Each structure stands twice: as structure tokens, then as C-alpha cells.
Amino acid sequence: MSEQVELNRSTEESKARLRLWLRLLGVTRKIENELRDKLRRDHNTTLPRFDVMSALNRHRDGLRMSELSGVLKVSNGNVTGIVDRLAEEGLVERVPVPGDRRAMMARLTPRGQDVFAGQAAEHEAWIDALFADMGADEAQGFAVRLKELAEALETREDKE
Amino acid sequence: MSEQVELNRSTEESKARLRLWLRLLGVTRKIENELRDKLRRDHNTTLPRFDVMSALNRHRDGLRMSELSGVLKVSNGNVTGIVDRLAEEGLVERVPVPGDRRAMMARLTPRGQDVFAGQAAEHEAWIDALFADMGADEAQGFAVRLKELAEALETREDKE
């Protein structure tokens, strides 16, 4: 009978976690959709392009293609295509890595930095408005907890 | 000077919200990638296919194509393609809506229900493991707060 109780508790717990996951996914998609619309409307760009430029903006010396895909949590081939298109427009450039001819650094061009600066300022204001419901303290607490969760995920043995 | 203080406070607040958003996005992508791998490895399917079947499973009478895209927060054209592929495999079927010849209901076939049941059981266990860091109470509190945020987002005037 205590096992029955345990089973019920466990099932309830897993249901709670599942609901949390579905909420997380729903909120994230909703916000992504809003940002996508605004980026297209106001800056004639896309979310993946913004993400790439944002990552490169945080790393002024540039990032290797593989580091870029790692940061963005997308595949290698994916960033190849996005960087190709940004490079065609002169917003990003590929720079060879001294000492390793296999590798390539991607980095913002001066024009890319200018263009991104305008996008980023608005982006921050959009986020600010979308999360208006949440004060700074709560947002920070939330972020800290999510960071712990992320670390737990990284640490996890991927045996399953 | 008090305006300077206000500006600083406001900027700090918006930075905290931005960090929260980046964490939310990062955790969501990480988990999506894990689920994608597992679905492919163990069930030879994809995340969008699972999402469609999951939505249809929660609505046994079926959903109109437009309801389906609304629930999943993706475009109409997108679900058309995914339902096409699921229908080819006999997992989903399209049913005309009596009284409105423009509309179509998508619903799981009996085989689709069987196949999905197997996927869903494992999916719940995966989520349970991924969120092992978080107890049921915390997960529920988190979910409640996200729901409030989602409602605030829905209510927001989209004037910007």
C-alpha cells in the first residue's frame, strides 16, 4: 500500500513537471513569435539572424563556427547557412584562424556592429515590455533558478 | 539626479529581464534538443510530429487545422505539411466538418492513438528526469507564475 502511495506521488510529481515543461514551451514560443514579428517589421531581419549577430556582438573578437553553433544550441550546418547570408550582406565576415587552417572565426563587420546596435536597443525594450509583469527581483530569482536547472541538465549523464 | 537614478534602476531592471529571457530560451532549446534526440532514437519521429499528435491526443474529437496551428503557435501552412506526412503514414486523418466545407478536422487514427501512447509514456518519463532538479511544489509554483505571464502576454495590447 505504501508503494501505491509512492506511485501516486511520483505520478503527480511527473505530471507537475510535464505541465511546467508545456508552459515553458508555450511562453517561449509566444515571445519568440512576438520578437520575430517585430524584427521583421522594424528591422527587416529574422530571429536566427538576430541571434547570430547577438552572439557575435557579445564576443567582439569573433567566435569559431563551432563555438557559435554551441552557444546558439543549433547544428553546425545551420550556422554555416546563416553566416553565409549575413556575410553576403556585409554584416559578418569570416576570418581564418592562425595556426588551424580548418577553423574559421565569424565576427561582426563595423557595419554589422552598427546595424546590430540599433536592433539590440529595440530588442531590449521589447523584452522589457513583454516581461513587464515581472519585477527585477523576481526576474532575477527566476533566472538564477533556471541557471541552476541548466547546470543540472549539463551535468546529467546522458545514458538514457 | 533623481532622474539619473531612475534611469539606472530602469536599465538594471531591463537587463534582469533580458537575462531571464536568454535563460528561458537557453533552457528550452537544451530540453528540446534532448527530446528531439530521444524521439528520433527511440521512436523514429520528430518533435513537430510529436507535438501535433500530442495536441490531437488531448482533443479526441479532433481539431480544425486552424485550431491546431493556434494551439501549437505555428503557422497554418506549417501544420498542413506535418499533417500531410502523418496522414500518409496512417497516424492522422482529415475529416470534413459538417456544415462548413472550407474546414477540416484532423484527428488521430486508432493506430495513431496506439503509436502516440507509447511515445507519450516515455516522453513523460524523460521530462521527469530532465526536471529531476525540481520538486513537485516548485514545479507547480513555476508553472503557475508562467501561466500568469502567458495571460499578461495575451492581454497586452499589441500596439507597438
Next chain:
DNA sequence: TTTGCATACTTCAATCTTAAAATATTTGCC
């Protein structure tokens, strides 16, 4: 009842995305 706008869905072109194969280079081992 006809005409025009709205609705539901599909199609289309472009971009994004993944997983796997291919290419080029580096590194370790003998």
C-alpha cells in the same frame, strides 16, 4: 440574389534546421 468581404485551408518561395556524408586539416602513435 448578387456582390463583396471574410474565413479556412493549401500552395508557394525563401529561409531555417537537422542528421549524415564529404572535405580538409590536425594530432597522436608507431
Next chain:
DNA sequence: GGCAAATATTTTAAGATTGAAGTATGCAAA
């Protein structure tokens, strides 16, 4: 030095995704 395995990136094919255009049907006002 030379070869095998590992690493960094690109290419490829299939699927996913969007936004806009196209098609068919419904609805409502004149």
C-alpha cells in the same frame, strides 16, 4: 616521417517554418 583517428567546417537531402498569394466556401448587406 607516415598513417589512423580526431576535429572543424561545409555540403547535401529531407523536413520544418514563415509570410504571402491562391482557392474555395461562407456570410451579410444592398
